[in-house]
Amino acid sequence: MPGKAVRRRSGAPSKGDLREQKILEVLEDLLAVKSFDALTTNDIAERAGLSRASMYFYFSSKQEALVALFARTVEALREKSRAAADDPAAPRDAIATALRRTRDRWREHGLIMRVAIDQASTIPELGALWTETAEIFIDAIAAILVRAGVAAHDAPDGARALAGAVCWMVERTFYHASAVSIEALDQAAATCEVVWLRIAAIEP
Incomplete structure (x- = not known):
């Protein structure tokens, strides 16, 4: 119907879910080549294809991302x-x-x-x-x-x-x-x- 939002299928991940998952996958990949102490939030954002500001929308710090992972x-x-x-x-x-x-x-x-x-x-x-x-x-x-x-x-x-x-x-x-x-x-x-x-x- 016109003007009615299309509801996402139940169980299908949103774009936000997929980006969050991508960030966590990137973090795990980066930890294979760089120590956590040397790793920066910017490193994670760049590898995930996000701006630093976009990264902060999902995780306020690399520590928070590590906890989620x-x-x-x-x-x-x-x-x-x-x-x-x-x-x-x-x-x-x-x-x-x-x-x-x-x-x-x-x-x-x-x-x-x-x-x-x-x-x-x-x-x-x-x-x-x-x-x-x-x-x-x-x-x-x-x-x-x-x-x-x-x-x-x-x-x-x-x-x-x-x-x-x-x-x-x-x-x-x-x-x-x-x-x-x-x-x-x-x-x-x-x-x-x-x-x-x-x-x-x-x-x-």
């Missing part, structure tokens, strides 16, 4: 962790699946995850995102440990305490290995699986 990255980790907690498979298989999914995410986005972890001390939002994500993973690890027969009490040898140790072991191990090579990351995942199985009293 990291949030997008860890959301998949959260989903996979929730899936691990609900995995009906035997504990051995659930552990293997959880570590494989986590390893795959580090394979795809290890760089941005390392940068975000490094910047977390100066950008509180990054630290909060990572801590929240870790808590979801800890819940999943604890659930699997309990199903494997580990006591659910609050003592140091209880499932929750052990799950926390496993979570941060995986984080540090994957952090370092992902900076070396895919092969190193695969080896790290295999080693973490052995440790997790032994904590669960399952023969590797």
Whole structure:
């Protein structure tokens, strides 16, 4: 009808959504060749084909863009962790699946995850995102440990305490290995699986 605006199809990204996505993709690409500290907002805007003013319409700083990129990255980790907690498979298989999914995410986005972890001390939002994500993973690890027969009490040898140790072991191990090579990351995942199985009293 004349004078009636055409409604965008539900689910179709707007131009603004696509530009924001482009900025985040550009940021991740630039971090492969330039440190975050050396990177400028103008670098991001130029690579994305935007003016500096247009860049500020979407993100007020490179820090804000990094937070958005990291949030997008860890959301998949959260989903996979929730899936691990609900995995009906035997504990051995659930552990293997959880570590494989986590390893795959580090394979795809290890760089941005390392940068975000490094910047977390100066950008509180990054630290909060990572801590929240870790808590979801800890819940999943604890659930699997309990199903494997580990006591659910609050003592140091209880499932929750052990799950926390496993979570941060995986984080540090994957952090370092992902900076070396895919092969190193695969080896790290295999080693973490052995440790997790032994904590669960399952023969590797």
